[in-house]
Amino acid sequence: MSVVGVRREPVSRRERPAKPALSRRGIVDTAVRIMRAEGLEKVTMRRLAQELDTGPASLYVYVANTAELHAAVLDALLGEVDLTGREGGKGGKDWRGQLRAVMTSYTLVLFEHPQLARSALVARPSGENYLRLVERILDLLSRSGAGREQVAWGVDKLLQDATATAAEQATREHDPHSEGDWSVAVGALHAVDETTHPAISAHIPHLVSGTAEDRMRWSFDVLVNGITGTPVPGQAD
Amino acid sequence: MSVVGVRREPVSRRERPAKPALSRRGIVDTAVRIMRAEGLEKVTMRRLAQELDTGPASLYVYVANTAELHAAVLDALLGEVDLTGREGGKGGKDWRGQLRAVMTSYTLVLFEHPQLARSALVARPSGENYLRLVERILDLLSRSGAGREQVAWGVDKLLQDATATAAEQATREHDPHSEGDWSVAVGALHAVDETTHPAISAHIPHLVSGTAEDRMRWSFDVLVNGITGTPVPGQAD
């Protein structure tokens, strides 16, 4: 193999434990560690460089820019998604139950790392863990018997829905600033004039009702029912 | 009224056209102008202050922070959404056609101002134009005859879907950096091994097929069909 490990350089700088060579792997691992400890907003080129005992310019040899770095962090995290479809609920499952379990696992992983969900929506990921996830969802959804195109487009919708939900819900929980945002929005709904906004008035309790779990479950069913029951335009597959 | 307009101060600073007093209105209007001309990323406190001939600290009298400012800009933009439901397609429409037209108008407005869609997903808006939009969508969707709770939750899904689609599609078009992102993702799909990722291989053409319009139309139908056909958990409304 390589000569890594054979120390040729004298221990010059203080007693530091020998600064390891830079590598994309090491950079991403460090980024993940910072994110887990302090959140994605602390995963900056400068902070990362500091952690790796170098200057920010050095990172650009391995990472194109901050967005690419965040994408790499996201893919690393997607390794935690349970693809088996066994999690949650009771015992033996059909494709729908398994798919629900996979989507739930994906959503929960993103829930723990809110800011990452935003990145996922904007810069479509293409890492190996993402591909594994897409493969699994495609496989499960195709067992519904729906047309190939419906299945392909449907996977997109399922992932988009889960990602957007995580990005939304996330803010309400973690971001110190926007804690009030949610209550402001709810307040705006309640403050609405019944004569100018009759529909809002009529639906008021339901607009804010339901637990996150209930809404997620319903969303999943809405999408799966819609996907399997709605042919793509101009095709009777 | 007030004494605004009665000039008491001598024209000291050069020949500037008399710096107008700061106001939330003026700040938001200027923010909208900058965004239209140069994009949301240029709408910063510092840039705005410069444009208004003051220091950034002055803005904090009228705006809590950057997120709140962006939310105000978003609501101003939502004033452009066509709520009539007459746009597009041919003549007289039922609720479904009208709702489709409203959602399309909403999506197109966000398409023109990509970065704003991202804000909308994260900080739920609560401005007057947003409330008008919600009112209209609720009204149209309730004509489907679906239960009140389905309708209320459904409006959320419709808005989330359109917003997420705009946020995604947006990046591909405007952001100079992520132009390549899309092709990278498509490339990753094509480069996939048929034996390790059989489902992706089998669905390859469909995963990237369809125009934005076709996908939007299909998404709308998927959601409306799903929403109206899927009762909320534990309720037979």
Add this chain to the structure above:
DNA sequence: ACCTGAACACCGTTCAAGT
């Protein structure tokens, strides 16, 4: 080829002090 110091061109937000 890889790494770096230093610079360029920015950020949001706070706060004491002024009017």
Add this chain to the structure above:
DNA sequence: ACCTGAACACCGTTCAAGT
């Protein structure tokens, strides 16, 4: 009450120069 200068504590990215 409103406004401000100045400061604090940061950013991403580039580039010429070094090894």
